Amino acid sequence: MNAEIIAVGSELLLGQIANTNAQFLSKSLAELGVNVYHHTVVGDNPKRLKNVLHIAEKRSNLLIFTGGLGPTKDDLTKEIIAEHLGETLTLHEAAFASIQAYFAKTKREMTPNNKKQALVITGSEVLPNQYGMAPGMYLQKEGCVYILLPGPPREMEPMFVHHAMPLIEAQLGAKEKIESRILRFFDIGESKLETVLEDLIDKQTNPTLAPLAGDGDVTIRITAKSRQQKDAQALIDQMEEQIFQRVGNYFYGYGQTTLMDELVKLLEAKRYTIACAESLTGGMFQSELASVAGVSARFLGGVVCYSNAAKITQLNIKEETINAYGAVSEQCALEMAANVKMQLNADIGISFTGVAGPDSLEGHSPGTIWIGIAVKERPPKAFLLHLAGSRNGNRKRTVRYGCYFLMTELNQASPH
Amino acid sequence: MNAEIIAVGSELLLGQIANTNAQFLSKSLAELGVNVYHHTVVGDNPKRLKNVLHIAEKRSNLLIFTGGLGPTKDDLTKEIIAEHLGETLTLHEAAFASIQAYFAKTKREMTPNNKKQALVITGSEVLPNQYGMAPGMYLQKEGCVYILLPGPPREMEPMFVHHAMPLIEAQLGAKEKIESRILRFFDIGESKLETVLEDLIDKQTNPTLAPLAGDGDVTIRITAKSRQQKDAQALIDQMEEQIFQRVGNYFYGYGQTTLMDELVKLLEAKRYTIACAESLTGGMFQSELASVAGVSARFLGGVVCYSNAAKITQLNIKEETINAYGAVSEQCALEMAANVKMQLNADIGISFTGVAGPDSLEGHSPGTIWIGIAVKERPPKAFLLHLAGSRNGNRKRTVRYGCYFLMTELNQASPH
Numbered sequence: 063m064n065a066e067i068i069a070v071g072s073e074l075l076l077g078q079i080a081n082t083n084a085q086f087l088s089k090s091l092a093e094l095g096v097n098v099y100h101h102t103v104v105g106d107n108p109k110r111l112k113n114v115l116h117i118a119e120k121r122s123n124l125l126i127f128t129g130g131l132g133p134t135k136d137d138l139t140k141e142i143i144a145e146h147l148g149e150t151l152t153l154h155e156a157a158f159a160s161i162q163a164y165f166a167k168t169k170r171e172m173t174p175n176n177k178k179q180a181l182v183i184t185g186s187e188v189l190p191n192q193y194g195m196a197p198g199m200y201l202q203k204e205g206c207v208y209i210l211l212p213g214p215p216r217e218m219e220p221m222f223v224h225h226a227m228p229l230i231e232a233q234l235g236a237k238e239k240i241e242s243r244i245l246r247f248f249d250i251g252e253s254k255l256e257t258v259l260e261d262l263i264d265k266q267t268n269p270t271l272a273p274l275a276g277d278g279d280v281t282i283r284i285t286a287k288s289r290q291q292k293d294a295q296a297l298i299d300q301m302e303e304q305i306f307q308r309v310g311n312y313f314y315g316y317g318q319t320t321l322m323d324e325l326v327k328l329l330e331a332k333r334y335t336i337a338c339a340e341s342l343t344g345g346m347f348q349s350e351l352a353s354v355a356g357v358s359a360r361f362l363g364g365v366v367c368y369s370n371a372a373k374i375t376q377l378n379i380k381e382e383t384i385n386a387y388g389a390v391s392e393q394c395a396l397e398m399a400a401n402v403k404m405q406l407n408a409d410i411g412i413s414f415t416g417v418a419g420p421d422s423l424e425g426h427s428p429g430t431i432w433i434g435i436a437v438k439e440r441p442p443k444a445f446l447l448h449l450a451g452s453r454n455g456n457r458k459r460t461v462r463y464g465c466y467f468l469m470t471e472l473n474q475a476s477p478h
Numbered sequence: 479m480n481a482e483i484i485a486v487g488s489e490l491l492l493g494q495i496a497n498t499n500a501q502f503l504s505k506s507l508a509e510l511g512v513n514v515y516h517h518t519v520v521g522d523n524p525k526r527l528k529n530v531l532h533i534a535e536k537r538s539n540l541l542i543f544t545g546g547l548g549p550t551k552d553d554l555t556k557e558i559i560a561e562h563l564g565e566t567l568t569l570h571e572a573a574f575a576s577i578q579a580y581f582a583k584t585k586r587e588m589t590p591n592n593k594k595q596a597l598v599i600t601g602s603e604v605l606p607n608q609y610g611m612a613p614g615m616y617l618q619k620e621g622c623v624y625i626l627l628p629g630p631p632r633e634m635e636p637m638f639v640h641h642a643m644p645l646i647e648a649q650l651g652a653k654e655k656i657e658s659r660i661l662r663f664f665d666i667g668e669s670k671l672e673t674v675l676e677d678l679i680d681k682q683t684n685p686t687l688a689p690l691a692g693d694g695d696v697t698i699r700i701t702a703k704s705r706q707q708k709d710a711q712a713l714i715d716q717m718e719e720q721i722f723q724r725v726g727n728y729f730y731g732y733g734q735t736t737l738m739d740e741l742v743k744l745l746e747a748k749r750y751t752i753a754c755a756e757s758l759t760g761g762m763f764q765s766e767l768a769s770v771a772g773v774s775a776r777f778l779g780g781v782v783c784y785s786n787a788a789k790i791t792q793l794n795i796k797e798e799t800i801n802a803y804g805a806v807s808e809q810c811a812l813e814m815a816a817n818v819k820m821q822l823n824a825d826i827g828i829s830f831t832g833v834a835g836p837d838s839l840e841g842h843s844p845g846t847i848w849i850g851i852a853v854k855e856r857p858p859k860a861f862l863l864h865l866a867g868s869r870n871g872n873r874k875r876t877v878r879y880g881c882y883f884l885m886t887e888l889n890q891a892s893p894h
Binding site for chain 1: 529756792
């Protein structure tokens with residue numbers, strides 16, 4: 063089965079909303095092992111919708127339409143599809159009754175155009191709408207399956223999951239189970255990762271490997287198919303082991319996690335408290351730390367010593383340090399980390415000082431950044447970064463490197 | 479000109495990301511008065527990409543491609559388009575130099591596949607990439623314009639706005655000028671705004687009014703068409719005046735500004751310095767303040783006194799205050815603002831203390847928040863909020879209310 067997702071609606075073409083329905087449906091179809099080869103968006107225009115329908119039928123045999131089932135004149139998806147297939151529209155009594163009940167319940171007057179929503183393509187299987195008025199439809203003709211779904215995600219998603227997916231699964235017959243696992247890496251570029259894993263990616267059939275980059279973070283999705291779920295899992299386990307042998311040092315977590323989430327888990331596990339001193343990041347590390355619910359037992363607080371004066375008055379950084387080495391220096395980062403740890407009586411002190419940009423500072427180019435880390439009684443360490451992003455890109459990546467270096471220091475992320 | 483936006487990338491068809499690029503481009507093209515009739519998504523597959531290209535050329539004459547310009551073997555957008563148009567690829571020296579410079583700067587090794595990114599379609603106009611490595615391209619052949627853009631939004635968006643839009647505008651030639659202006663409001667709901675402006679919205683033809691809501695912020699876009707730019711501007715001016723008569727109190731800025739940008743402008747104008755004390759917001763106010771380039775002359779620093787102990791040791795909040803009133807109290811907010819102002823010898827102190835959620839604190843429900851503001855010699859003031867969002871939603875809105883209240887205090891935003 064090759065699927066195409068066709069969204070009908072001018073609001074998408076005007077950029078008023080993003081086509082998140084296509085994302086949801088693609089993800090759900092991938093889980094069923096159905097290939098999605100095309101997404102199409104077209105406006106509420108009969109001629110263009112008909113053309114899109116012709117094109118889609120030539121290249122796909124599962125056509126999923128979203129939108130255009132509403133009460134207004136603009137809504138014409140089912141009318142066009144019915145005409146195209148030589149079918150008529152019939153009033154669906156149950157759907158009509160539920161529309162009438164809805165208006166009775168909300169004590170509103172039903173306008174005549176609402177009846178239009180209860181019309182369905184003759185011969186289609188009707189998909190009930192639990193969160194709205196327009197029913198969905200499922201029909202099959204000449205080897206092609208047509209599914210019509212409403213546009214609003216809160217109506218479309220439950221309808222698809224509860225009523226359309228079982229019909230597609232039945233259509234697929236005794237099919238294979240698809241399992242997938244996402245591995246997350248940091249501090250390795252997408253191109254480097256791909257070079258290192260090139261042979262595995264090239265010979266991929268089952269499982270398949272899909273790398274994806276995003277802002278210093280690289281993920282790999284391993285997807286395996288098998289008749290038995292446990293066999294698919296075993297295929298993934300084997301592939302994961304091969305990947306870890308090569309780039310395990312850069313791995314930090316599975317699935318939808320973040321570096322900060324993993325750091326907080328580690329702080330929890332060790333029952334360590336943390337205090338922070340931020341210059342260029344201006345509070346971003348602490349803000350992200352505070353965004354994790356329940357962190358207050360671990361995060362004591364810190365300072366944002368944005369100016370040199372603040373470094374001296376708030377954090378007791380020695381004036382000699384700043385005069386001799388500058389604020390953007392290993393010495394300053396070390397002192398900041400040690401002092402904030404001491405001031406707040408924390409187990410860990412972490413510090414950030416450097417040049418976010420766009421201008422240079424103390425003769426250092428934008429992207430020159432020092433991160434200081436002091437853990438318990440160990441001597442504090444400092445790490446140097448050379449980033450090449452925009453001002454705020456550099457600040458964000460600095461925060462992520464802070465998480466990463468600290469995890470490494472805490473001996474849970476493997477060092478590299 | 480009829481545009482089609484073609485996104486190339488399997489990650490879209492797998493549902494890993496939504497096609498937000500198509501939304502951004504559609505919105506931008508609408509501003510230029512260009513009709514977008516189709517969005518298409520296709521995978522990294524030569525045959526299917528070629529077919530999509532054939533179909534698109536028949537129905538559209540502005541084809542905008544996003545994605546598939548990266549270093550890996552999967553990336554094949556420019557290769558396929560070049561082949562289709564009978565063109566070759568040439569190494570673009572400037573793009574190659576900037577890729578080499580990027581690797582030199584970040585002290586990483588350049589893998590051979592990165593050179594691929596500097597290849598461009600012969601005869602195309604190269605669109606520089608300020609935030610990444612792959613350059614974009616603009617070319618015209620047989621009445622059809624082809625624009626190739628990178629996939630990551632932070633690279634694609636500035637490239638499109640700064641380099642592609644002017645070329646499209648030039649292509650459109652002398653036509654009706656479309657002018658638009660965005661007005662930004664805070665602390666008024668979209669539905670309230672719409673009710674107040676209903677008659678203006680209903681009778682809209684030229685200019686048109688489009689309200690759009692987002693996170694406590696409401697914007698109205700006024701769009702006017704005319705042969706002369708100044709006539710379109712005059713139409714917008716008249717409409718703006720009518721709007722301001724009704725809801726001018728809630729207005730805070732034009733266009734792509736934010737409350738924080740406007741606050742920094744005001745601090746600049748008054749040459750005031752600011753220091754901050756944050757509890758529930760955990761550094762978010764300071765981080766956003768620090769995100770504004772050039773703020774360092776105004777922003778001295780502050781504390782993140784996340785724990786009560788930190789409030790006492792770092793900020794000298796009286797233990798009696800916390801014992802008698804709690805940390806979530808007007809008294810604590812006032813003391814925090816006054817103390818941080820004094821500690822950093824700033825003109826302004828601002829403080830945030832409250833309950834982000836999900837749990838209650840000191841008997842206060844989530845969303846109970848105090849903001850303290852101390853300006854120069856004036857007695858400090860405190861403002862109470864009752865928000866109803868999620869933990870991080872509440873933190874974000876608190877930061878925005880902080881900007882808004884402080885602007886009001888500085889007597890530049892109109893009070894209401």
